[in-house]
Every structure is written in structure tokens, then in C-alpha cells.
Amino acid sequence: MxxxxxxxxxxxxxxxxxxxxxxxxxxxxxxxxxxxxxxxxxxxxxxxxxxxxxxxxxxxxxxxxxxxxxxxxxxxxxxxxxxxxxxxxxxxxxxxxxxxxxxxxxxxxxxxxxxxxxxxxxxxxxxxxxxxxxxxxxxxxxxxxxxxxxxxxxxxxxxxxxxxxxxxxxxxxxxxxxxxxxxxxxxxxxxxxxxxxxxxxxxxxxxxxxxxxxxxxxxxxxxxxxxxxxxxxxxxxxxxxxxxxxxxxxxxxGVDKDMERNNIKVFPNPTTGIVTAWFENPTNDHVTATMLDVSGKVVAQHNECSSTNKITLDVSGQPKGMYVLQIKIGEQLLTRKVELK
Ligand SMILES: [Zn+2]
CATH class of the missing domain: 3.40.720 (Alkaline Phosphatase, subunit A)
Incomplete structure (x- = not known):
């Protein structure tokens, strides 16, 4: 416990x-x-x-x-x-x-x-x-x-x-x-x-x-x-x-217990530096990808103003370990754990 x-x-x-x-x-x-x-x-x-x-x-x-x-x-x-x-x-x-x-x-x-x-x-x-x-x-x-x-x-x-x-x-x-x-x-x-x-x-x-x-x-x-x-x-x-x-x-x-949706794929994971996330974006919303370290510090960020269903971040040079990738699509926030090897 x-x-x-x-x-x-x-x-x-x-x-x-x-x-x-x-x-x-x-x-x-x-x-x-x-x-x-x-x-x-x-x-x-x-x-x-x-x-x-x-x-x-x-x-x-x-x-x-x-x-x-x-x-x-x-x-x-x-x-x-x-x-x-x-x-x-x-x-x-x-x-x-x-x-x-x-x-x-x-x-x-x-x-x-x-x-x-x-x-x-x-x-x-x-x-x-x-x-x-x-x-x-x-x-x-x-x-x-x-x-x-x-x-x-x-x-x-x-x-x-x-x-x-x-x-x-x-x-x-x-x-x-x-x-x-x-x-x-x-x-x-x-x-x-x-x-x-x-x-x-x-x-x-x-x-x-x-x-x-x-x-x-x-x-x-x-x-x-x-x-x-x-x-x-x-x-x-x-x-x-x-x-x-x-x-x-x-x-x-009465809201949905798990607000995280499953419509996101992150490859490769573990990664040696370059990470690409694929996701659904049916209403062509603005997308922001942010990589956070274990303390919550932003180590990489990328904005995509045009409509997209794919975004790439480069975290090579960061210390090896666990990170969290946040993809914000319009008002929806998706998160995935990413391991840097
Ligand atoms: Zn007492």
C-alpha cells in the first residue's frame, strides 16, 4: 500500500x-x-x-x-x-x-x-x-x-x-x-x-x-x-x-470516468528521440503537442495551426527516462506515457 x-x-x-x-x-x-x-x-x-x-x-x-x-x-x-x-x-x-x-x-x-x-x-x-x-x-x-x-x-x-x-x-x-x-x-x-x-x-x-x-x-x-x-x-x-x-x-x-480517449497512437515508444503521434481530428482543430518530464517541466512543444492528424516531437538530447506526451486537439487533451531510451 x-x-x-x-x-x-x-x-x-x-x-x-x-x-x-x-x-x-x-x-x-x-x-x-x-x-x-x-x-x-x-x-x-x-x-x-x-x-x-x-x-x-x-x-x-x-x-x-x-x-x-x-x-x-x-x-x-x-x-x-x-x-x-x-x-x-x-x-x-x-x-x-x-x-x-x-x-x-x-x-x-x-x-x-x-x-x-x-x-x-x-x-x-x-x-x-x-x-x-x-x-x-x-x-x-x-x-x-x-x-x-x-x-x-x-x-x-x-x-x-x-x-x-x-x-x-x-x-x-x-x-x-x-x-x-x-x-x-x-x-x-x-x-x-x-x-x-x-x-x-x-x-x-x-x-x-x-x-x-x-x-x-x-x-x-x-x-x-x-x-x-x-x-x-x-x-x-x-x-x-x-x-x-x-x-x-x-x-x-455522472461524467465519463475516464476522459482520456483511446484514439491516439504514439510511435516509436520507447523512442531514442523522435516521437510521432497519430490521432483523430474530425473537426480540424488546432493541435498542440507538449512533452513533459517527470516533474511536469515542458521539454519540447510543437504547434500545428493547419488541420492535421499527425504531429512529431524531437526529445533527443533529453535525459533517458519516462515522459508524458500531451496532445491538445481543440479543447480535448490526450496524454500518453513515452519512454526515452
Ligand atoms: Zn485526537
């Missing part, structure tokens, strides 16, 4: 601790880092009350990481709201700590008034953040996806065990592209681990895991939404094979 997702969430889910020991954000970066490999100009901001989420993490792709004081969430909502006024903002992550703190101090229980009050406070402050989002000057022309999740429940004054109360979570997707529905997949049983350690999944039904929204799906769904204009599906993008989690965007919106 490969994790690129927020390690704190993973470790809490798997009954470990808040230690970031052994995290490998170089190989498993946060989703903003991955999104920027395709769209480098995205602006992504994180606003959190819990410092380790900022301080112990690297290669996370945030342009700005803001630590807000613990409290009922009002200060965090105010900071998040001011960031949302920035018209260049594309992505924001906000973390409220108050519900967790209340649970630890007096009990994770609907019978605990302090816990319920903390939850209602955060609910109000989430509303404040949403109102700031709706107030963006160009909101009507933007396409925001709002994802809300908890990383765990609790029992008594703790969490970290394997009970249903600790591990069963809710998650919410909302936005203009989201059809109103309840996703009622089978329980994959992640809360009932038989094995130990974060890489032992013997208690999880892998088939059911794909049928229910689970925690790691949040990051992949957010990533898919951020890069939607590229037409790339994060689950099938060659450089991201093995993402921990799936995208629920297609289930939300």
Missing part, C-alpha cells in the same frame, strides 16, 4: 500515533504537489490549528501555510475567509481542532454537552468559510468542490483503537458539479483491522473499499477536481500509479 496522503490521517486511522516517523513525502507528496506537476500556476493555501500538520510535512505543494490558534474555530474561519478573498486562490485546506480537543478533555459522545457544543461551533465556522467562498467576486464563473471530512471518531476520551466508534467516519462532497445523492456503499471494515501496523490490511475488504467513500479518497477526489481541465484521470495517469484512494468525481457528476 502506498501512501501519499496526509500521514497524520493515515496513522490515526491505523491506530498508531501522531508521530510522523517514517513519512516519505518525497515519493508520496501531498495532492497540491501532484496537481502542480500538471498545472504549475495553481495557488494552494493551508490553514490549520494543529502545527505538526504544517511543520512536520514537506513537498506538500502549499504556497502558504498558516497556523491559527486553537479555540472554537472562529480565528481559523477568519483567516480562511480572508484567504478566500484572494481571486488567485485555487485550493484551500482548513483544519479545525476544537471537536477533537473537546472529545479528549471530556468525552467523544453525543451525551457530552461540551463535545456537542464544540461540534456546533465548528459547524458555524465552516458556514463562515463557505459564505466567504460564495462571496468571491467571480464565484458564479468558478467551479469549486467542497469536501468536508473527519479523520476519526472517538470512544471515551480517546481514539486509536479499532472500534466502529473510533474508525467509522462521514464525508461530504458539495458543489456545482455534485449531484445531490447519498452514497451508500458497503462498509469496507477499515475499523476492524485484524493485522497490525499501517501496511497490514488483512482486516480490510479491498473490493468493498472501492465501493465506499473512504478517507484517502478525499485527496484523490480533490486532485481530480483541481486538474479536471487537463482531462487526466489521476487513477490512470502513468506517473501516479498506485495512488492510495480513488476519485469520486465521476460518481458526483
Amino acid at each position: 502506498e501512501h501519499y496522503h496526509d500521514r497524520r490521517l493515515v496513522e490515526q486511522t491505523w491506530g498508531s500515533s501522531n508521530a510522523y516517523t517514517g513519512s516519505n513525502y518525497t515519493d508520496y507528496p501531498y495532492f497540491p504537489t501532484l496537481a502542480k506537476q500538471l498545472l504549475p500556476n495553481l495557488r494552494c493555501v493551508q490553514v490549520v490549528e494543529w502545527a505538526p500538520m504544517s511543520d512536520n510535512v514537506y513537498n506538500d505543494g502549499w504556497d502558504l501555510k498558516l497556523k491559527t490558534p486553537d479555540g472554537d474555530g472562529a480565528a481559523t474561519a477568519a483567516v480562511a475567509s480572508s484567504q478566500l478573498a484572494d481571486t488567485s486562490l485555487d485550493c484551500m485546506f482548513v483544519y479545525f481542532d476544537a471537536v477533537d480537543l473537546a472529545g479528549h478533555s471530556s468525552g467523544f459522545s453525543p451525551q457530552n454537552p461540551s463535545y456537542m457544543q464544540a461540534l456546533e461551533n465548528v459547524d458555524v465556522h465552516v458556514g463562515t468559510v463557505l459564505n466567504a467562498l460564495y462571496a468571491r467576486p467571480n464565484y458564479a464563473n468558478e467551479n469549486w468542490l467542497i469536501l468536508v471530512i473527519t479523520d476519526h471518531g472517538g470512544i471515551g476520551t480517546g481514539h486509536g483503537g479499532i472500534t466502529y466508534e473510533e474508525r467509522h467516519i462521514w464525508w461530504i462532497g458539495s458543489g456545482s458539479a455534485v449531484a445531490k445523492q447519498q452514497i451508500t456503499g458497503p462498509d469496507p471494515g477499515t475499523y476492524n483491522l485484524l493485522g497490525t501496523g499501517i501496511f497490514n490490511q488483512s482486516g480490510v475488504d479491498q473490493a468493498k473499499l472501492k465501493q465506499s467513500p473512504v478517507q484517502a479518497d478525499i485527496a484523490v477526489t480533490a486532485l481530480h477536481h483541481l486538474i479536471y481541465e487537463t482531462g487526466i484521470n489521476p487513477e490512470t495517469y502513468p506517473f501516479w500509479v498506485g495512488l492510495d484512494g480513488k476519485s469520486w468525481l465521476s460518481q458526483f457528476s
